[in-house]
Amino acid sequence: MGKAQSRQIRGCRATGMREAALLLLLHREPAHGYTLLEQLKEFGLREISSSVIYRALRDMEARGWVASMWDEEQTQGPPRRVYCITNLGGQVLALWVQDLEESRKRIDYLLRAYDRHVEKRKNGHH
Amino acid sequence: MGKAQSRQIRGCRATGMREAALLLLLHREPAHGYTLLEQLKEFGLREISSSVIYRALRDMEARGWVASMWDEEQTQGPPRRVYCITNLGGQVLALWVQDLEESRKRIDYLLRAYDRHVEKRKNGHH
C-alpha cells in the first residue's frame, strides 16, 4: 500500500494519555507492568501491546518519574518488577493533567466550531 | 542530552487535531496553504511550521480528501494553490470529529479519575 494511503484514522488518542494513565495508576499504588497492562483498559486506551508498556515504564524510570525493584514474593511466573511513582513523577503527573485540560479545551473548541458550521449549512446559509 | 531525557511535555495535542482543523477550514471555504497556516491559530494549535502544513495538504490530496489547482488571479508573490475539500474529505472530517469526541471522553474520564484520587488523598485516606 502506497505511502499516501498509509495513514488511517484510528482511535485518535491524545498524546500523553498513556503516560498520564500510567502515572495515575502508579500514584494510586505500586504495580507490575503486567498488572498495569490490564488496568489501562479502565481508561479506554485501545489495545496497547505489552512491549510498549514495558518500554514506557523503563523510559519513565530513566527520567526519574518512577522507580522499580524486583519483587521478592514469588508468584505464578518469572520474577517481576514493582514500579513505584517518585515525587518527581507526581509532579510530572500534575503537569500532564494540566496539558490534558488544555487539550480538552482545544478539542471542545474544534467540536463546537464544527457544530456551528454544520448548523449554519442546514439553515440554508450555503 | 540522552535519549531518556529527550521526551518533553510539550503542548500535548490530540493526534488528528491538525487534519480535522484543516478539513474544517476547507469545509468552510477553499483556501491556500499560506492562509490556512494563519487560520490554524484559531484552534490553538501551537506553532506549526509551514512545511508541515504543505506536506499535510499534499498528503490529504493524495488520499483524495482535498483537491487543488493553481490560482489564476495573481497576487503578491509566486503562484499559489487553492485547496478545496472533496466529498470524501467531508466524510472523513465527520469521522475525525467522532474520533475527537471519543478522545474528549477519555480525557474527561482520566481527569475525573485524577480529581477523585487527589480528593481522597486530601481527606486523609492515606
Place this chain on the structure above:
DNA sequence: ACATACTATATGTAAAATGTCAATAGTGGG
C-alpha cells in the same frame, strides 16, 4: 540595479514515537 522583506510552495533529512514480532523464562496442569 541592488538589497531586503514578505509572500508562497516544496524537499531532504534527521530525530522521535509507535507498532510488530519474536526471544527468553518461570510456573502449573494434564
Place this chain on the structure above:
DNA sequence: CCCACTATTGACATTTTACATATAGTATGT
C-alpha cells in the same frame, strides 16, 4: 513432556514530526 499462562525484554520496521533549506515571485526603498 507439551501446553497455556504469567512476565519481561530486545530488535527492527514503520510512522510521525521537526527543522533546515531551496526555489521563486512581488513590492519597496536607495
